[in-house]
Amino acid sequence: MDHTPHDASAEANPLRRLTLAELRRRTSMKWRTYPDDVLPLWVAEMDVPLAEPVVRAVTDALARGDTGYPAGTAYAEVFAEFARERWGWGGLAVARTAIVPDVMLGVVEMLKLTTGPGDAVVVNCPVYPPFYQFVGNADRKIVEAPLDPGHRIDLTTLEAAFRTAVAGGRRAAYLLCSPHNPTGTVHTAAELAAVAELAARYGVRVVADEIHAPVVAPGTAFVPYLSVPGAADGLSLLSASKGWNLAGLKAALAVAGPAAADDLARLPEEVGHGPSHVGVLAHTAALRDGRGWLDALLAGLDENRRLLVDLLAAELPAVRYAPAEATYLAWLDCRGLGPVDDPAAVFLERGRVALSSGTDFGSGGAGHVRLNLATSPEVLTEAVRRMAAAVA
Numbered sequence: 001m002d003h004t005p006h007d008a009s010a011e012a013n014p015l016r017r018l019t020l021a022e023l024r025r026r027t028s029m030k031w032r033t034y035p036d037d038v039l040p041l042w043v044a045e046m047d048v049p050l051a052e053p054v055v056r057a058v059t060d061a062l063a064r065g066d067t068g069y070p071a072g073t074a075y076a077e078v079f080a081e082f083a084r085e086r087w088g089w090g091g092l093a094v095a096r097t098a099i100v101p102d103v104m105l106g107v108v109e110m111l112k113l114t115t116g117p118g119d120a121v122v123v124n125c126p127v128y129p130p131f132y133q134f135v136g137n138a139d140r141k142i143v144e145a146p147l148d149p150g151h152r153i154d155l156t157t158l159e160a161a162f163r164t165a166v167a168g169g170r171r172a173a174y175l176l177c178s179p180h181n182p183t184g185t186v187h188t189a190a191e192l193a194a195v196a197e198l199a200a201r202y203g204v205r206v207v208a209d210e211i212h213a214p215v216v217a218p219g220t221a222f223v224p225y226l227s228v229p230g231a232a233d234g235l236s237l238l239s240a241s242k243g244w245n246l247a248g249l250k251a252a253l254a255v256a257g258p259a260a261a262d263d264l265a266r267l268p269e270e271v272g273h274g275p276s277h278v279g280v281l282a283h284t285a286a287l288r289d290g291r292g293w294l295d296a297l298l299a300g301l302d303e304n305r306r307l308l309v310d311l312l313a314a315e316l317p318a319v320r321y322a323p324a325e326a327t328y329l330a331w332l333d334c335r336g337l338g339p340v341d342d343p344a345a346v347f348l349e350r351g352r353v354a355l356s357s358g359t360d361f362g363s364g365g366a367g368h369v370r371l372n373l374a375t376s377p378e379v380l381t382e383a384v385r386r387m388a389a390a391v392a
Contacts, residue, residue, distance in 0.1 A: 011296035012049035015304065015376055023047050028248065040354045046245040046328060046374035051293035054244060061278050070099055070251075072279040078287040079238060079253055086214070087292075089227045090145030091172035096256040098267050101274030103211045103252045104130050105239040105362045107175065108138050109271055110254060113263045114205035114235070115140060115173050118242055121163035122174045122204065124153060125362035126331075128181040131209075132362060135175070143172075144363050151183040151322075151331075153159055153191055155198065162202040176208045178225060179216065182331045182361055182370040184324020186216060189223045196230030205260075206234040211252075214294060216326040217302055232259035242327075243294055244286040248281035301328050304373045311381060315388035328374035331358075335367035337391050344369045345359070351390030353383045 007215050024031060030045040054132035061067065076097040083089045095254040117139040123131050125144045135142055146153040158174075165172035176195065179186045187195075199206050208225040216222045232273035233298060239252035252275070256264035286294075308330055308377040312319050318336035332355075344357035347369065358368030374382055 004350055005385055006096070006279075008166055011292045013186075013300035013303075014051075014297050015046075015300040015374065017049050018047055018376070019230065020376075020379060027304040034348075038348065038352045038354050039379060039386065041372045041379075041383055042354045042370070043327070043376060044242065044257050044372060045247065046372075047376060047379065048245055048374070050246075051244055051286060051290035052250040053285045053289035053293075054246070054282050057281045058249070058278055061281050061372065066277070066281075069273060070275050070280045073097070073288075075099060075251065075280050075284045078284050079240075082287045082291075083216075083224065083329065087222055087227070088226055089224050091224070091227055092255055093258075093352075096258070096264060098254045098264055099275045099280065100237070100252050100254050101237050101250050101271070102241070102247075103209055103237040104134050104309055106111065106252050106254045107209060108134050109267060110207045110235045110237070111135070111138055111140060111144045111175075113172055114207065115171045119170050119206045120172045122158070122161045122165050122172065123362070124158075124177065124180065126182060126358065126368070129356075129360040129362075131175055131177070137316065140173075142362075146364050147180070147183065147185070151185045153187060153195065155191075155194055158195070159198055159202075162198060162204050165204060166202050171205070172203070173205045173207055176206055176225060178208050178210050179212045179222065179324075179326035180331050181212060181327055182356070182358075182368075184327045184329060184331065185282060186220050186222055186325040189228055192223055192225055192228040193230060196225075196228055196234070200230055202227055206231065208234060208236040210236050211239050211242050212327045213238065214240065215298070215301070215307070215328055217324070220325045222326065226255060226257045232257040235260050238358055240286045243297075244283075244290055246279070248284055249276055249282040251275040251279035251283045301374065304328075304375075304377060305330070307377055307380060308371075308373055308384070311384040315384050316391070328372060330371040330373050332369050332371055333367065334369060341366045343367065343391075347387050347390050349390075351386035353386050355389070 076094040080092040161242045236255040320333040344355045356370035358365035
């Protein structure tokens with residue numbers, strides 16, 4: 001179900017609040033990986049000030065000296081409320097949740113609960129590069145199930161991947177990216193129900209990375225995987241980090257379907273020591289009191305998607321781009337520019353714009369770049385101008 005947004009007009013567009021000079025004072029990865037003459041539109045950090053409720057929660061905690069270990073279920077409770085309001089989903093049961101340090105570390109823990117060393121994990125490529133890194137480091141092997149040409153799940157391809165993954169009677173998992181990174185695809189309820197049916201048929205456990213779920217374009221309905229028929233033995237990872245730019249304040253939530261509760265109960269106690277207590281407070285404040293800020297952000301992102309369409313049409317008509325249904329990422333097909341496997345390298349060297357290389361996203365990524373459009377319209381305009389000059 002589509003959410004009914006708060007009045008975004010009550011909040012200023014956070015993407016228009018900070019100047020480039022102010023942003024360059026930041027010391028995070030986005031702003032310290034490249035020299036100052038490079039416009040960094042690569043890693044998933046947004047060029048926004050924090051929502052005021054988050055700032056208050058963090059500063060109040062510091063003033064109290066409240067910097068110990070996390071405790072309680074407030075994060076899960078407010079996420080359940082958010083899910084009911086935004087997604088029409090009342091199935092996020094607090095009793096079937098656990099706090100984990102972040103989504104990817106939570107993914108690894110869910111894979112440990114459902115598979116063993118050497119088992120296969122199916123992914124839909126092109127997909128978020130850490131899927132390959134974390135799965136490999138967890139001593140599991142990747143089986144790719146490429147998306148179809150429209151960037152949607154190809155059920156025939158997925159079934160073949162499931163068949164390969166469970167060959168020899170081994171356990172297997174399907175690491176579902178929902179919404180999908182880098183394409184921004186939002187899977188429909190029918191698609192997810194078909195996934196659940198296939199997973200049940202082959203005995204594959206579904207672990208859903210739903211970190212971008214709060215960042216969905218107006219008019220698009222996000223469907224939690226655990227809400228569809230047949231998904232009762234699934235596991236999901238959720239976080240406020242992408243919606244409110246909180247990656248440096250570590251906290252995420254693992255959620256089990258009713259038939260996976262016993263699996264989640266086996267999560268080692270020490271995993272819950274990894275999240276930041278201040279991070280939990282920040283995420284809780286964002287979900288509870290920062291919804292108006294989120295709506296203003298979503299409106300600003302939608303403006304930037306439309307701006308990017310116009311900019312590319314005017315400056316780089318050979319680059320193909322379909323505005324995403326979710327995330328603040330743009331997946332650009334640059335193959336029309338010529339036979340260059342890694343256009344990101346060209347845009348960086350000749351245009352001084354840093355983008356994510358499509359080759360890092362697995363099969364189907366060559367000739368593409370991922371652009372982070374969570375920036376000001378001015379920076380986005382200058383970036384595309386530089387990109388065009390780089391290939392002129």
